[in-house]
Structure formats: C-alpha cells, structure tokens
Amino acid sequence: MSIQPRTEKGRQTQAKLLATALDCFAEDGYRASSMRVIAANAGVSLSHAYYYFQSKEDIVAQLLLNLRVEQYEYCQGAFDEGNTLESNIRAVLDAGVRALAPYHEFGPVFLKVLLSDEHANEEVSRIELSLWEQAVAGARPLPPLGIRRDLPKFLLLVSRHVFSAWAYDQSAQQRRSRALMKNMAPVVAKFAVLCRLPVVRSLFEDILALMDPQENDQTEVNPPVRSALRRPKAS
Numbered sequence: 453m454s455i456q457p458r459t460e461k462g463r464q465t466q467a468k469l470l471a472t473a474l475d476c477f478a479e480d481g482y483r484a485s486s487m488r489v490i491a492a493n494a495g496v497s498l499s500h501a502y503y504y505f506q507s508k509e510d511i512v513a514q515l516l517l518n519l520r521v522e523q524y525e526y527c528q529g530a531f532d533e534g535n536t537l538e539s540n541i542r543a544v545l546d547a548g549v550r551a552l553a554p555y556h557e558f559g560p561v562f563l564k565v566l567l568s569d570e571h572a573n574e575e576v577s578r579i580e581l582s583l584w585e586q587a588v589a590g591a592r593p594l595p596p597l598g599i600r601r602d603l604p605k606f607l608l609l610v611s612r613h614v615f616s617a618w619a620y621d622q623s624a625q626q627r628r629s630r631a632l633m634k635n636m637a638p639v640v641a642k643f644a645v646l647c648r649l650p651v652v653r654s655l656f657e658d659i660l661a662l663m664d665p666q667e668n669d670q671t672e673v674n675p676p677v678r679s680a681l682r683r684p685k686a687s
Contacts, residue, residue, distance in 0.1 A: 477557075516576055519551045535592065540590060541607065588600060596647045610636065
C-alpha cells in the first residue's frame with residue numbers, strides 16, 4: 453500500500469516515481485520492469501522508492517486511484533439537471549472509459565487491486581460509490597423509493613462486472629465490452645422502474661445479495677428469516 457506524502461517534496465517524489473514507472477512499463481513491459489530499474493530511472497535510491505511504493509502493484513493501485521479521481525471530475529460536468537437514470541449511468545461509464553482506456557493493458561492488475569482488502573481499494577470504492585450515489589440522486593424521475601438507498605451499491609457491483617469484461621477484452625478498442633456498457637444503461641434503468649412492483653423489488657434484493665460478497669458473508673452468519681406476513685415496502 454502506498455503512503456500519502458505529508459510534504460510537497462514527498463508528493464513530487466511519489467509523482468515522479470509513478471510517471472517513471474509508467475514510462476518503464478510502456479518501454480519494457482510490466483513484468484520486465486523491476487522496482488530497482490524504476491528507482492534508478494527516477495533518480496532515487498531503491499529504499500526511497502520502497503518507502504513510497506511497496507511493490508509494482510502498489511504503483512498500479514495508485515494509478516487506478518488517480519484515474520478514478522479523474523473519472524469523478526469528468527462526471528461533475530455530465531450530471532445535467534433533469535437527466536434520466538439511463539443518461540446518468542451512461543455518463544459514469546463513458547467517463548470511466550475516457551479515463552482508463554489509455555491504460556487498458558493494466559486491466560488485470562487493476563482487478564487484482566479491486567479484489568484486495570488494501571486501503572487503495574477502499575479509496576477507489578468510496579469514489580465509485582459516490583459517483584453512483586450522484587447518478588441516482590440526480591436522476592429524474594427518481595428511482596422507486598424502495599430501492600433508492602441500495603441502488604448505488606447495485607450499480608457499483610454491476611459496473612465492476614462490466615469492468616472485469618473490459619479488463620480482459622482483446623477486441624479492437626475493447627469494442628465488445630464497450631457495447632456491453634452501452635446496453636447496460638437502458639436495461640438497468642428499465643429494471644429500476646419495474647422495481648415499483650413488489651415481486652421485482654424482491655428480485656432486486658436477491659440479486660444484490662448474490663452480487664455483494666459482504667452481504668453473502670453476513671447471510672451465512674445470520675440466515676434470513678422470511679415471514680409470510682412480510683410488511684409491504686414503500687414504492
């Protein structure tokens with residue numbers, strides 16, 4: 453896990469190591485670029501490099517965090533007042549492609565970061581969830597009240613599955629996964645509308661539980677008790 457430098461000089465050194473690493477990855481490939489080579493090219497000692505980044509994966513984790521911040525900034529000008537949920541979903545996905553496309557070769561390493569329990573993953577997840585919360589809150593009409601609280605998490609999990617497809621997509625300019633993103637927006641938006649129906653809302657909850665590892669862990673500890681006299685939820 454990379455540290456957050458406290459001084460401007462430290463931030464400059466970390467940024468220089470990151471930029472140098474990307475140059476090394478581009479020239480020699482990710483596997484062939486060692487921390488020793490990266491440190492030497494950046495003009496810092498190996499111990500100094502390890503102070504800022506414990507491994508090459510740490511460097512890629514920092515890159516992913518920077519790209520998610522960039523995606524967040526792109527989206528701030530895309531959530532126009534009155535946008536539909538479909539439009540907002542498209543805006544988040546398009547901004548993600550815009551930020552990440554130049555670094556597609558790191559897709560599998562990005563996925564490894566997202567599946568880890570490291571602090572970098574927590575920060576990336578926080579930014580992603582914030583984006584989806586904005587997408588839901590700014591949609592007009594608003595999604596059904598019964599799913600509104602959990603819809604951002606649902607969108608985050610769905611987008612992670614789409615991101616997995618993008619990370620391993622070897623088609624030209626990731627054509628297949630981009631088509632998947634394009635088709636995802638209207639499908640999820642229609643599903644959200646249908647969640648006004650109790651039976652569909654129940655299906656939404658079941659899908660969310662299946663997709664969320666934390667929810668699955670909690671279910672194993674405390675199995676759900678379903679009552680025949682289940683109180684109806686707000687629509």
